[in-house]
Amino acid sequence: MANEEAIKSELTGKFVFLADKIVIKRERRIFADVPQAHFREVFEHAAKKMDFVHLCIITGLDDGDNLLFIYHLSKMDGTTLNLKTTVPKSNPVIKTITDIFPGGVIYERELIDLLGAKVEGIPPGKRYPLPDNWPANQYPLRKDWNPSMLEGKDGRKEEVKNG
Amino acid sequence: MAKVTIPIGPQHPALKEPESFIVTLNGEKITNLDMRLGYNHRGIEKACEARTYVQDVYLIERVCGICSHSHSTCFVQAVEEIAGLQIPSRATYIRTLIAELERIHSHLLWLGVAGHEIGFDTLLMYTWRDREAVMDTFAALTGNRVNYGMNTIGGVRRDFTKEQLADVLKVIDICEERTKYYIEVCTQEPTVINRLSGVGYLSHEDAMRLGTIGPTGRASAVDKDVRRDDPYLAYKDLSFNVITDTHNDVFGRAVVRVLELMECYKMVREIIARMPDGPVTVKAPRKIPAGEAFSRYEAPRGEDTHFVKANGTDKPERVRVRAPTMANLQSVAKMLEDNNLADLPIAIAAIDPCFSCTDRMIGVKNAGGIKDTVRWDDLRNYSIKWYRQQGIDFTGLNKKMANRQE
Amino acid sequence: MSALLLILFLILEFLFLGFLGMAVEFIDRKLYARMQNRIGPPWFQPFADFVKLVAKEDIIPEEANPMMFKLMPVLALTAVFTAFLHIPLWDSTPLISFNGSVIVIVYLLTIPTLTFFLGGWHSTSLFSMIGAVRTLTQLFAYEVPLLLSVLAPAILAHTWSIEEMSEFYSKNPLFALTNAIGSIVAMIALQGKLERVPFDMPEAETEIVGGTFTEYSGRLLAMFRLAIDMETVVGASLIVAVFLPFGLHSGPLIGFVLYLAKILLVILLLALLRTVTARLRIEQMVVFCWKYLAPAALVQIIISLTLNWIIK
Numbered sequence: 075m076a077n078e079e080a081i082k083s084e085l086t087g088k089f090v091f092l093a094d095k096i097v098i099k100r101e102r103r104i105f106a107d108v109p110q111a112h113f114r115e116v117f118e119h120a121a122k123k124m125d126f127v128h129l130c131i132i133t134g135l136d137d138g139d140n141l142l143f144i145y146h147l148s149k150m151d152g153t154t155l156n157l158k159t160t161v162p163k164s165n166p167v168i169k170t171i172t173d174i175f176p177g178g179v180i181y182e183r184e185l186i187d188l189l190g191a192k193v194e195g196i197p198p199g200k201r202y203p204l205p206d207n208w209p210a211n212q213y214p215l216r217k218d219w220n221p222s223m224l225e226g227k228d229g230r231k232e233e234v235k236n237g
Numbered sequence: 238m239a240k241v242t243i244p245i246g247p248q249h250p251a252l253k254e255p256e257s258f259i260v261t262l263n264g265e266k267i268t269n270l271d272m273r274l275g276y277n278h279r280g281i282e283k284a285c286e287a288r289t290y291v292q293d294v295y296l297i298e299r300v301c302g303i304c305s306h307s308h309s310t311c312f313v314q315a316v317e318e319i320a321g322l323q324i325p326s327r328a329t330y331i332r333t334l335i336a337e338l339e340r341i342h343s344h345l346l347w348l349g350v351a352g353h354e355i356g357f358d359t360l361l362m363y364t365w366r367d368r369e370a371v372m373d374t375f376a377a378l379t380g381n382r383v384n385y386g387m388n389t390i391g392g393v394r395r396d397f398t399k400e401q402l403a404d405v406l407k408v409i410d411i412c413e414e415r416t417k418y419y420i421e422v423c424t425q426e427p428t429v430i431n432r433l434s435g436v437g438y439l440s441h442e443d444a445m446r447l448g449t450i451g452p453t454g455r456a457s458a459v460d461k462d463v464r465r466d467d468p469y470l471a472y473k474d475l476s477f478n479v480i481t482d483t484h485n486d487v488f489g490r491a492v493v494r495v496l497e498l499m500e501c502y503k504m505v506r507e508i509i510a511r512m513p514d515g516p517v518t519v520k521a522p523r524k525i526p527a528g529e530a531f532s533r534y535e536a537p538r539g540e541d542t543h544f545v546k547a548n549g550t551d552k553p554e555r556v557r558v559r560a561p562t563m564a565n566l567q568s569v570a571k572m573l574e575d576n577n578l579a580d581l582p583i584a585i586a587a588i589d590p591c592f593s594c595t596d597r598m599i600g601v602k603n604a605g606g607i608k609d610t611v612r613w614d615d616l617r618n619y620s621i622k623w624y625r626q627q628g629i630d631f632t633g634l635n636k637k638m639a640n641r642q643e
Numbered sequence: 644m645s646a647l648l649l650i651l652f653l654i655l656e657f658l659f660l661g662f663l664g665m666a667v668e669f670i671d672r673k674l675y676a677r678m679q680n681r682i683g684p685p686w687f688q689p690f691a692d693f694v695k696l697v698a699k700e701d702i703i704p705e706e707a708n709p710m711m712f713k714l715m716p717v718l719a720l721t722a723v724f725t726a727f728l729h730i731p732l733w734d735s736t737p738l739i740s741f742n743g744s745v746i747v748i749v750y751l752l753t754i755p756t757l758t759f760f761l762g763g764w765h766s767t768s769l770f771s772m773i774g775a776v777r778t779l780t781q782l783f784a785y786e787v788p789l790l791l792s793v794l795a796p797a798i799l800a801h802t803w804s805i806e807e808m809s810e811f812y813s814k815n816p817l818f819a820l821t822n823a824i825g826s827i828v829a830m831i832a833l834q835g836k837l838e839r840v841p842f843d844m845p846e847a848e849t850e851i852v853g854g855t856f857t858e859y860s861g862r863l864l865a866m867f868r869l870a871i872d873m874e875t876v877v878g879a880s881l882i883v884a885v886f887l888p889f890g891l892h893s894g895p896l897i898g899f900v901l902y903l904a905k906i907l908l909v910i911l912l913l914a915l916l917r918t919v920t921a922r923l924r925i926e927q928m929v930v931f932c933w934k935y936l937a938p939a940a941l942v943q944i945i946i947s948l949t950l951n952w953i954i955k
Contacts, residue, residue, distance in 0.1 A: 100318070102467055103531060128448055128461070130533070131559040133544045146531055146542065152466030156531055177448035177567040180274075181559075203275030206626070214283055243769045243851075251849040262773075265925060354849050356840050356922025362679035428841050428921040578773070579924045582849040 077153065078104055084124065089116055105156045113159045114169055117145065120157065121174050125149050129171070132181040134189045136217045141166045141189055161191075170195040188215040240268070243578075244624065247276055251354065251582035258585070265577045270570050285556040290316055290525055293553065294388055297543075300558060302383050303346065306332075306339045307536035308543070308558065309388040314469060315532035315545040316390050316553075320525050326471075328392040328517045333471040334508045335379070335387050338405070341412065341501045342371040343537035344494045347589045348419060351491060354582040355432040360422065367415050374408045377401065392518030402509045413502045420495045423488075433488035437572035437584035440485055447568045451539020451561050452497065453588045455481045456489035463535040474511065477504050487580075487587040524551045536561055538589045562590045656738075660727050664872030665689040667910055671875070674914040689872070696865035704858050706767040715762035716859075716866035722754035723873040730880045731809055733898030734891060740806040745797055748805065748881055749790055755870055756782050756836065759845070762867070763855030774854030777925050778838070778845040784932035785835035785842070791940035792828040796885050799947040809888040816889055821950060825943035826886035828936055833878045834913055835928070837871065841920040842928055879909040 078098045085106065086092050095107040108116045120126045126147035133144040140160040147155045161168060170193050172179045183202040185191040190213035204214075213219060241262045247255040255276040261269035281300055285293045298309040310332055317324060345368040352360030372382045378401060379385035387393050423429060439449065444457035454461060462479040464472045480496045482489040527549040534541045539561030548554040565588040572584050668689040676683025703709050729744045729751075731737040737744070756778060763775030797803055799818060800811040812819040835842040846854035853859075856867060883905040890901050923931065 099530070105529075127445060128450075130531075130540070130542045131544070131557065133555070133557040135546065135555040135557075144544065146544070148467075148533075150461060150466065152463065152468075152533075154467070154531060154533070175448060176446055177564060180563060180567060200271070200273050201275075203278050205275070214280070241769060241773070243773070250852055352921070356843060356847060356849070357920070358840075359679050359918050360921075362681055366680055426919075426921070428923060431923060431927055432921050577924055577926070579844065579847065579850055579922075 075101065077151075078102070081124065081153065081155065085116070085120075088119060092116070102153045103156070104154065105158065107158050110159050110161055110168075113157070117157060117171060118174065120147055120155055124155075126155055129175040129178045129181075130154070132178065132185060134185045134191060134215070136163075136189065136215065138217075139163055141191060143168060143185065143191070145171070163190075166190060167192045167194060169193070170197075172197060187213075189213050190216065245581060247273075251585070253350075254590075256590075258581070260578065260581065262578055265579065267573050267576050267578060267581065270573050272566070272570065274566070282556055282558060285553060287552065289523075289551045290390055290553065293556065294390065295386065297556070297558070298384055298386065298388070301560065303343050304339060304536040304538065304541070304560075305384045306335050306387065307534055307541050308560075310336065310470070311532050311534035311536075311541050311543040312545065312556070312558075313388045313390050314534070315530040315543050316525060316547070317521075318530040318532065319528040319545065319547045320390070320522060322391050322519060322521055324392050324519060325516050326513045327396075327515045329471045330508055330512045331393045331395075331397065331517060332388065333475075334397075334405075334505065334512075335375075335385060336470065337501050337504050337508065338371060338374065338378075340537040341498060341505075342368050342375070343589075344498050344501070345371065345412075347494055347537075347586075348423075348491070350586050350589075351433075351487075351583060354586045355429065357429060357432075360419070360429075363415070364419065367412050370408050370411060374405055377404065389518065389521075391521035392516075394518075396517045402512065406506065406509060409502050409505050413499070416495060416498045416502070420499075423491050423495055430488065432580075432583065433491055434484070434486055436487045436576060436580045437490075437587055438486050439568055439572050441483075443571050444485075444568065447571065448564050449568045450564050451536070451589075452490055452493045453539065453565050453568065455479070456493045457485045458483050461540070463533045463540050467533050469532075469534060471508065475504055475507055487583055490587045524549060525553075538562060539565060562588065566590065656728070657724055660724060660873050660876060661869060664869060664876050665693065667875050667879070667906070668872045670907065671910055671914050674911060675918060678915070678918040693865055693869065696860075696868070697862050699861040701861040701863055702858075704766055704768065707858065708765045711761060711765040712858075713863060715758040715765070716863045716870065719755040719758040719870035720866055720873070722751050722758070723870050723877055726751035727873070727877045727880070729805065730877065731806060731884050731891075732880070733895050733902050736806055740804060742807075743803040744805045745793055745803055745808065745885075748877075749793060752836065752874065752877065752881070753782070753786065755874055758870075759838075759855045759867075762859070763845075763857075766858035768858045770851040770853065770857040771855055773851045774845045774857065777851075778855055780925055781835055781838070781842060781845065781928060784929045785832040785936070788828050788932055788936040788940045789832035789836065791937065792825040792832065792943060793881070793885055795825045795940070795943040795947040796822050798944065799950055801951075805884055809884055809891060812888040813891040818950070819886065819888060821946055822886055822943065824939055824946070826882065828940045828943065829882050829886065830909065830912060831916070831936060832932075833882065834916055835932070836878060837875055837913075839913065840917040841923045843922055844925045844928065847922060875910070875913075876906065879906045879913075882909055 075098065078101070081104060082096045082098060085096060089112065091109060091112060092106060097105045099105055126149055128148045128150070130146040130148050133146065135142050137160065140162055142158060142160050145157045147157065159168070166189070168191055170182060172182065172195070179197060179199065180202055182193045182196050183199070186193055187201055187204045190211070209224070212223060243260055243262060245258040245260055246252050247257045257273040257276070259271040259273070260267055281296060285296060288296060294309055294313060297312040298305045300308045345364045349361040349364040349368070352358065352364070375385060376382050378397060379387050379395060387395060439457050441458045444454050444459050449457065449459060450461060458481050460479060460481050463469070464477070465479055477500050480493050480500065482493050484492065525547040527547055529544070529546040532543045532545070541561055542559045544555070544557040545553055546555040569585060569588060573581060576584060669684065669686055672688070673683040703712050726748050728738045729740070729748050760775045760778045763771040763778065796812070797808060799821070800808045802808055802811065838845050846856065851857070856864060859867060883902065887905050891898065893901070
């Protein structure tokens with residue numbers, strides 16, 4: 075576990091506010107809570123200076139009043155750093171990480187479609203994964219959403235009738 | 238020939254699942270590729286939140302038909318980590334055995350598909366014949382050819398007898414011999430080499446930047462394999478080589494896969510030789526304590542990751558699935574730059590795409606039970622309209638092309 | 644009366660060619676399947692396919708030119724059949740014979756390819772058009788080697804009539820052996836003409852769906868497929884007549900059996916070629932044809948010229 079401890083102490087040394095926010099769950103699994111204001115610098119430091127060269131995935135989840143995002147980063151040796159950050163549902167704005175990991179664009183698009191996050195600076199492109207005529211303000215992965223909210227608002231049905 | 242935009246998908250013979258690649262061609266050269274994914278969304282992640290953990294194991298298993306064991310193992314690993322369950326070592330070995338057999342059948346499948354995409358149907362017929370033997374082994378071991386239903390929280394659901402394992406070894410011997418022949422075919426047959434080498438080039442830097450994983454990444458010298466880097470199941474005890482290649486093209490991807498097959502045979506023999514005795518399951522609680530776990534697994538197509546968050550009830554708070562294809566799809570656009578139309582099917586096939594895995598979440602349409610039949614004409618009008626929105630107007634474009642030609 | 648008899652005879656001959664074409668398709672498919680470890684279709688499969696297609700509705704795309712769209716399959720059939728009339732079967736004498744018939748046969752065999760192109764082009768589907776352009780590109784690649792390889796034996800035999808050529812070689816069978824290179828070139832070019840693996844880019848289903856024939860259905864598609872089957876027979880017969888004119892004067896029955904055996908040999912070789920290769924890319928095919936096939940055909944011509952000079 076020396077390796078994990080070293081990563082922990084490097085992060086806490088560099089970022090004081092992370093002092094009691096880093097948890098080593100088990101071998102090769104480090105979880106850290108990062109305040110949204112400092113998220114970008116911590117993320118950039120981990121990705122560029124600490125050899126966390128691979129973005130496994132971004133998990134987004136509905137945490138009551140907030141949206142919680144977990145960025146799962148991994149090193150080539152298998153150590154995983156899971157950076158968590160929260161934003162309020164009323165203003166769910168995060169910054170894009172596609173400048174560091176261009177491949178992460180699809181995960182960010184999922185957050186936009188399924189959780190209603192607003193990602194600043196995401197490159198233009200087609201939406202993913204919902205259909206083009208999905209009604210606005212329907213975010214399926216939010217806890218208060220259920221399929222019955224779609225009834226009568228199905229864009230495609232109307233289109234077929236008109237077409 | 239003037240510039241043409243042709244739709245590869247959502248329905249196209251080259252794609253086994255619906256996804257849309259809209260290709261702009263200049264003669265035979267690809268100048269632009271526009272991807273639209275998401276046709277296979279089934280709402281699995283949302284559905285998981287409404288079901289118990291045991292039900293979820295079976296639901297997750299159906300994320301993908303080919304790597305079903307990968308997804309369910311990855312999921313139960315996460316749940317067991319949260320619950321603090323230590324599963325018996327015989328169970329880990331059985332899971333590993335199924336995992337490696339699954340890799341064999343998946344790679345053989347890929348080899349056949351690759352052969353078909355380049356018009357070499359003989360390779361398809363040969364490899365799929367051998368894949369049948371592996372599938373039959375699965376049927377004999379687990380009762381099913383796909384979706385084996387082996388995993389349960391706390392272990393596996395079936396134990397194997399010595400005779401069953403001996404039969405597996407026989408099949409492995411046959412497959413190994415045949416695979417040696419396929420290695421020769423892939424690396425020596427001139428038309429195959431012509432069609433594979435130099436196609437779908439992805440440099441090491443691009444592969445790292447785009448987060449390419451699995452055999453696709455390893456063919457660009459990305460030395461990453463979760464089995465070795467982040468050992469799970471019984472992989473700590475097994476000896477195997479991680480195959481990498483520096484061709485950076487489809488040929489390299491084929492080489493990595495066929496050589497990986499040889500490693501798989503070695504590992505299956507080792508697993509069976511070292512299989513410990515004992516129980517295959519421990520009792521798991523119905524309610525999983527609150528907590529979270531991030532689980533990684535090397536599926537045949539690359540790294541599969543699951544994130545599970547538990548809230549103390551018998552249903553998970555959040556399940557997040559990332560199938561390997563999702564990470565690899567980003568590199569397809571890069572690979573296809575300046576390639577020929579003829580290379581598009583094989584370049585896409587070379588990442589061994591599984592779009593069902595990639596799209597797993599939402600798409601609950603008319604869940605309220607609306608009965609609505611769409612008539613043929615409506616459907617046709619809808620499709621014409623849809624393509625027009627994508628910038629493809631068959632009628633207008635054809636007229637334009639005809640005019641230009643005159 | 645004699646005109647009526649001639650028409651009757653032509654109809655019979657057409658039926659015979661159609662039957663032979665389908666039989667050859669069955670043999671080809673069966674061989675292909677057996678070499679791939681499959682069981683393959685039953686003997687009546689090509690007939691069943693044909694009957695089923697004929698019974699189906701013809702769908703003509705709204706944007707297509709209906710006249711051209713319907714005319715092309717008929718034209719393909721006619722051209723192939725006309726070519727067949729010029730080729731000797733069990734004897735050295737074909738139905739129509741004149742000096743220059745070799746050239747006529749080769750050019751009549753080009754017409755089906757052109758009809759594929761025009762049919763694909765006029766069906767105005769994107770996939771058909773790409774297939775059509777590929778058909779034409781391919782034509783330019785294999786046509787010259789094919790012509791050159793047939794030219795070489797003609798030079799040696801000092802004639803442009805296929806009848807006299809057969810006659811010459813059946814009298815001097817040793818000379819036929821000198822045409823080995825030419826026969827291989829002709830066989831490969833024929834594979835290209837028939838658009839089969841490794842030269843099936845115009846119909847590469849994984850790239851452009853059905854290629855040239857994407858929009859064709861029903862009777863029209865059945866005609867095209869029949870034309871391809873017949874083209875296989877005619878192409879094989881041409882190779883047999885030019886390169887394998889052995890045992891020609893042994894009576895109609897034995898001659899006919901010999902003819903069938905020789906055609907079968909050609910079909911076997913063509914099926915083998917498509918079993919062991921992958922589909923090439925269009926530009927790879929053009930390069931292959933001009934870099935290897937055309938020079939090989941030229942070598943054959945040089946051999947023939949040298950022999951001519953020696954004999955003199």
